[in-house]
Amino acid sequence: MNDVKLAVLGGEGTGKSALTVRFLTKRFIGEYASNFESVYSKHLYLEGKQLNLEIYDPCSQPKKAKFSLTSELHWADGFVIVYDISDRSSFAFAKALVYRIREPQTSHCKSCVLHFRAVESAVLLVGNKQDLCHVREVGWEEGQKLALDNRCQFCELSAAEQCLERETECEQGKSGERGRQNLKQAPGSELSAQSPTWGSNSQTARS
Numbered sequence: 001m002n003d004v005k006l007a008v009l010g011g012e013g014t015g016k017s018a019l020t021v022r023f024l025t026k027r028f029i030g031e032y033a034s035n036f037e038s039v040y041s042k043h044l045y046l047e048g049k050q051l052n053l054e055i056y057d058p059c060s061q062p063k064k065a066k067f068s069l070t071s072e073l074h075w076a077d078g079f080v081i082v083y084d085i086s087d088r089s090s091f092a093f094a095k096a097l098v099y100r101i102r103e104p105q106t107s108h109c110k111s112c113v114l115h116f117r118a119v120e121s122a123v124l125l126v127g128n129k130q131d132l133c134h135v136r137e138v139g140w141e142e143g144q145k146l147a148l149d150n151r152c153q154f155c156e157l158s159a160a161e162q163c164l165e166r167e168t169e170c171e172q173g174k175s176g177e178r179g180r181q182n183l184k185q186a187p188g189s190e191l192s193a194q195s196p197t198w199g200s201n202s203q204t205a206r207s
């Protein structure tokens with residue numbers, strides 16, 4: 001079975017936990033305790049292959065050096081960078097994260113070390129809270145451009161609701177279908193959460 005490690009990063013309150021839990025359980029839970037960072041584990045099938053997916057969901061640590069990302073770059077195979085489409089500052093934060101991951105000096109990242117050549121990490125840029133498109137501060141085109149310019153995938157989503165319904169209401173909400181994950185849970189697969197083996201605040205995972 002292949003192991004795939006994903007780190008979910010982004011500004012405070014952008015919905016990292018909501019998206020992670022929605023993906024894992026198909027449920028939206030409105031409020032989370034944000035004091036702990038967690039690594040969730042799940043078995044699933046993707047394109048006929050069985051995967052053991054580990055997802056790192058950090059807690060927000062405003063005082064932490066925001067863009068060092070050293071531990072994450074060593075640990076993760078790929079990154080999900082989340083911003084809130086109704087919060088422009090969260091887009092600026094996401095942009096800085098994308099630049100950090102893509103900057104040439106990031107040659108010590110896990111995938112580069114593994115392959116002894118400049119293999120890039122996969123990055124998915126997610127504009128969350130598409131249901132708040134009536135108070136949108138970041139255009140769909142801006143997200144798409146940032147992604148294209150930095151060799152990332154891009155989608156807008158709402159962890160809170162079905163995007164398809166919202167698309168009919170939002171002039172710019174054309175990306176929800178593209179953002180759908182084509183991941184299928186393996187029969188008998190298990191979801192579990194544990195503390196990360198690295199990080200500055202390795203404590204009990206939230207439930």
Ligand SMILES: Nc1nc2c(ncn2[C@@H]2O[C@H](COP(=O)(O)OP(=O)(O)OP(=O)(O)O)[C@@H](O)[C@H]2O)c(=O)[nH]1
Nearest residue numbers: 012013014015016017018030034060129158159160
């Ligand atoms: N309207 C709306 N609210 C959302 C959505 N996703 C998350 N939220 C809300 O946004 C707030 C923050 O969500 P979290 O999932 O805790 O965000 P986070 O990025 O994990 O937060 P920190 O860990 O504190 O940085 C909560 O009140 C959620 O209910 C969404 O798609 N739409």
